[in-house]
Amino acid sequence: MSSKEFDRPALTARAVAAAVSVASTYGIRVNDPHVLADAYSVRVHLKPAPIVARIATLTPIVRSPIESWLARELSVAEFLAAKGAPVVPPSDLLPPVPHHFDGLAMTFWRYFEPVSDALPAPATVGRMQAELHAVLRDYPGDLPPLPALSDIPRGIDRLNQLGNMLPESDLTLLQTTYDRLLAQLSNPVGLWQPLHGDAHALNLIPTAKGLLWNDFEDTCTGSIAWDLINLDGEGIAAYPNAPDLATLEPYRQMRKLHAIVWVYAMLPELPDWRESAKALLDDLRGAEAVNAIDLLLSSNSPPLVPPC
The missing domain is CATH 3.30.200.20 (Phosphorylase Kinase; domain 1)
Known part of the structure; x- marks a missing residue:
């Protein structure tokens, strides 16, 4: 299309x-x-x-x-x-x-008729995530792994097929970033269990019956870290025994990559999102450049400039 x-x-x-x-x-x-x-x-x-x-x-x-x-x-x-x-x-x-x-x-x-436009407090979202996870642990059905692990490869495939959306250097950046983060997520953080998959405040509808979780299309199985990455410090503090922010960082990075690939793969259909997609990709380029420098400085490779 x-x-x-x-x-x-x-x-x-x-x-x-x-x-x-x-x-x-x-x-x-x-x-x-x-x-x-x-x-x-x-x-x-x-x-x-x-x-x-x-x-x-x-x-x-x-x-x-x-x-x-x-x-x-x-x-x-x-x-x-x-x-x-x-x-x-x-x-x-x-x-x-x-x-x-x-x-x-x-x-x-x-x-359900929404009764407010206000987002729930971060602590409320964190507490409700913990309660939701406790019930989800008993879900008996089969679930796939994190949606990013299928969406990103398929999105990159579509970008390759389109041919004119991104230069080869950016396509390589997306793939290498995915490979790097996938390796970091190979040892899951915390309990591996059924997840909402896209648990954040916007997926809680304020109704006369209270806040209701919505939009379970991304439901999956994986580390609770994946659901926690949308929380700030206050929200994470409300989740019992949550991993610390540093431990969640690879999951946050994978989620950002997920957003970049998803949006770029859809640009033929949603061209108005081009500037937002470009900003996300610019951030990724900068982050990966910092990662490359940190890796070089921490390695035992010879110095870039020979000593005098």
């Missing part, structure tokens, strides 16, 4: 129409579909029904088959809801499975 042939408003309209069509097959009346979010997927409140449809529009570019990601998300959310965890559950008005229409895959969720 090239940027010339990509029409984002048309894709959004197609996604909304597909969700309304699927809902109608289950007798659900939709008079006023309202788009809540439109980035890598489209989220639409199927008003007046208490349902949010999440239609995978761009995520299948990197995540294929997308149905496996959506099915895991539904399974984990159903499990957590059954355990009484504070989560947005799948809608009970349609079967809790990935649905298909007009070439698009989608899932349906119970709608």
Whole structure:
């Protein structure tokens, strides 16, 4: 899909129409579909029904088959809801499975009206992560490793196929950074267990029932460090026996690399994000240059300038 042939408003309209069509097959009346979010997927409140449809529009570019990601998300959310965890559950008005229409895959969720625009306090997020992890440890299903470990290689493959998004030096930088960080993550920090995968304050919805976890598409298995990297010091302090900030650093770096590769791989479809992607890549270039200098200075290699 090239940027010339990509029409984002048309894709959004197609996604909304597909969700309304699927809902109608289950007798659900939709008079006023309202788009809540439109980035890598489209989220639409199927008003007046208490349902949010999440239609995978761009995520299948990197995540294929997308149905496996959506099915895991539904399974984990159903499990957590059954355990009484504070989560947005799948809608009970349609079967809790990935649905298909007009070439698009989608899932349906119970709608909760947000009661505030304020983000929860970092300590609240840290405490809720600990509580969520305690319930997730009993999840019986199979989960893949961290999403970055599949998204980054697939994203780099797409950049290589596109051919004109980045110079060869930057493609090499992305690959070598990934290889370096992968080696650092080979000995996991802390408990290896099921994770939310993208646990941060923006994925907590403030509702009349309290804060509810949302968006489990990245659910995975791995070190708790992966879920903790979105917390600041106050949030980490609220998580019992959390690793220290220095220990979390390789996970933070992998997450930043994940964002860079993901955004660049999507630039043909999201060209407005080019400046943000460039800023992220500039930061990576600077960080890797510092890493290279530190490695050189700490090695036993001969000095760069011969002694006089």
